[in-house]
Amino acid sequence: MIFFIIKSQIKKILLLLFLLNIFSYSAVLAEGPVVTEGFDEVVIIAADHNVWAEFFNSHAGWQIIDEGISDKNWMEYWGLSNYQANYKLYQNPGTNKGRVRVIRFKNSDGRIAPSIRPHSQSWDTGGIFDFNLRVKDLDYVNKSMTLSGWKAPTEPIEFRFGKFHVKEWLPVGPDSVQLALIERISPSLKGWPALNKMSRTFNATMIVDDLPAAEKFWRDMLGFKIYLYHKGASPEPGNNVLGLPHNLASSIHREVYVLHPKGKNDGSIELLKFHGATGRDFSKHTDVPNRGISSLRFSVEDIDKLLLRAEKFGFTPIMKAENLDFLPDQKADFVALRAPGGAIIEFYHVLDKGNQ
Numbered sequence: 001m002i003f004f005i006i007k008s009q010i011k012k013i014l015l016l017l018f019l020l021n022i023f024s025y026s027a028v029l030a031e032g033p034v035v036t037e038g039f040d041e042v043v044i045i046a047a048d049h050n051v052w053a054e055f056f057n058s059h060a061g062w063q064i065i066d067e068g069i070s071d072k073n074w075m076e077y078w079g080l081s082n083y084q085a086n087y088k089l090y091q092n093p094g095t096n097k098g099r100v101r102v103i104r105f106k107n108s109d110g111r112i113a114p115s116i117r118p119h120s121q122s123w124d125t126g127g128i129f130d131f132n133l134r135v136k137d138l139d140y141v142n143k144s145m146t147l148s149g150w151k152a153p154t155e156p157i158e159f160r161f162g163k164f165h166v167k168e169w170l171p172v173g174p175d176s177v178q179l180a181l182i183e184r185i186s187p188s189l190k191g192w193p194a195l196n197k198m199s200r201t202f203n204a205t206m207i208v209d210d211l212p213a214a215e216k217f218w219r220d221m222l223g224f225k226i227y228l229y230h231k232g233a234s235p236e237p238g239n240n241v242l243g244l245p246h247n248l249a250s251s252i253h254r255e256v257y258v259l260h261p262k263g264k265n266d267g268s269i270e271l272l273k274f275h276g277a278t279g280r281d282f283s284k285h286t287d288v289p290n291r292g293i294s295s296l297r298f299s300v301e302d303i304d305k306l307l308l309r310a311e312k313f314g315f316t317p318i319m320k321a322e323n324l325d326f327l328p329d330q331k332a333d334f335v336a337l338r339a340p341g342g343a344i345i346e347f348y349h350v351l352d353k354g355n356q
Contacts, residue, residue, distance in 0.1 A: 038266050038268050038298070039204065039296040042297075043100075043103065044100060045291045046175050055148075055174075059141065062093070063093055067086070067089065069087075070086065070103070073321060078288045085289075088102050092199060092200040099200075100131075113289045115290065116290045120178075121153075123279045124282060127285065127343055128343050129204075130178040131205075131293060132202055133198045135181050135197065138182075139156065141198075153243025154243055157239060162230065165186040168241045169241070170242070177293055178293075204270065204293070204296055207273075214341060216340070217340055221310060225263035226257060227264060229258075230255075237249055237250045253275040286342040296345055298348075300349055303335050317336060320336070331350075
C-alpha cells in the first residue's frame with residue numbers, strides 16, 4: 001500500500017512539473033513570436049573568394065546578386081580593427097531566400113584566421129556543423145565535387161528516415177565548411193521549382209553537448225516549434241552518413257530536433273546530440289573572423305522585443321548595430337546572440353526608406 005501511495009504522489013508531482021513547464025512555455029508564446037520565419041541567409045567566412053565562386057557557379061548553379069566592401073560600420077559591429085572585408089552574396093535563381101554570403105577578411109599584417117571546425121568529426125561539438133542543400137542527382141554531384149577536392153566521411157548513403165527515403169552526402173570543402181547534400185527518393189519532392197543543380201539552403205545543423213540548454217534558446221526563448229524529433233541508432237552495424245565506426249553505428253544513439261518558428265523544414269535548425277560518442281569541442285572557436293560557417297541570419301520585425309525576450313532568458317547580445325548597409329538598396333538594424341554550443345545567430349530588421 002505504501003508503495004502505491006508513494007507512486008501516486010510521484011505521479012502527481014511529475015504531472016505538476018509537466019503542467020508548470022507547459023504553462024511557462026505557453027506564457028512565453030503568449031507574448032507573441034519574435035521570429036516568424038526560418039533563417040534566410042548563411043554566412044561563410046573564407047580565405048579565398050575564387051574557390052567559392054567555383055562551387056556556387058559550377059556545382060550549385062547559383063548566381064551573385066550583390067558584392068562589395070563592408071564599411072566601417074560593419075567593422076565596428078564585428079568589433080574588428082585593422083581589418084578590411086569584402087563579400088559576395090549568392091542566391092539560387094528563382095528564389096529570394098536561402099542565400100549564402102561569403103565574406104573575406106583581410107588583416108593589415110596579412111594573417112589568415114583559423115577555421116572554426118578544422119579537421120572535425122561529425123560528433124565534435126560547437127559552432128555550425130553544416131547547412132543543407134537539395135540536389136537532383138547526388139551521384140553526379142559526388143563525382144564532380146570529389147574531382148574539385150571536396151572530401152567526406154563516406155560515399156553518398158541511401159537510407160530511410162521516418163517517412164523519407166533519401167540519399168545523403170556530407171562533403172567538406174574550403175575553410176572546413178561542411179555541407180549536407182540530399183537527394184529525395186520518396187515521397188516525391190514538391191514545392192521546389194527552382195531546384196536545377198542545387199536548391200536554396202533550407203536547414204542547418206549544430207552538434208550540441210547540452211541539449212536542454214539548446215532547447216531553452218530555440219524553443220523556450222525564440223518559441224520555435226518541432227518539425228521532427230528522432231532518437232535512435234542505426235538499425236544495424238555498417239556504413240552510415242555520419243561516418244561513425246561501422247561496428248558502433250548501431251549502439252551510438254543520435255537525438256535529433258529539427259525546429260522552425262512555424263514547424264517547417266524551410267530555414268530550420270537541427271540540434272544533434274550523440275549519446276555514446278564524444279570528441280573535440282569547438283564552441284569557443286566561433287568568433288568573427290574565424291573561417292567556416294560563421295552565422296545564420298533571421299529576419300525579425302521588432303529587435304527590441306527580441307532583446308527583452310533574450311534578457312528574460314539570460315542571453316546577452318554579443319554584437320549590435322543600427323543602420324547597416326545590407327541587401328541591395330536596403331539598410332537594416334542587427335543584433336547577434338550566441339546560442340549554446342557557440343554558434344553566432346544574427347537577427348536583422350530591414351528599415352523603411354524613411355528610417356535609413
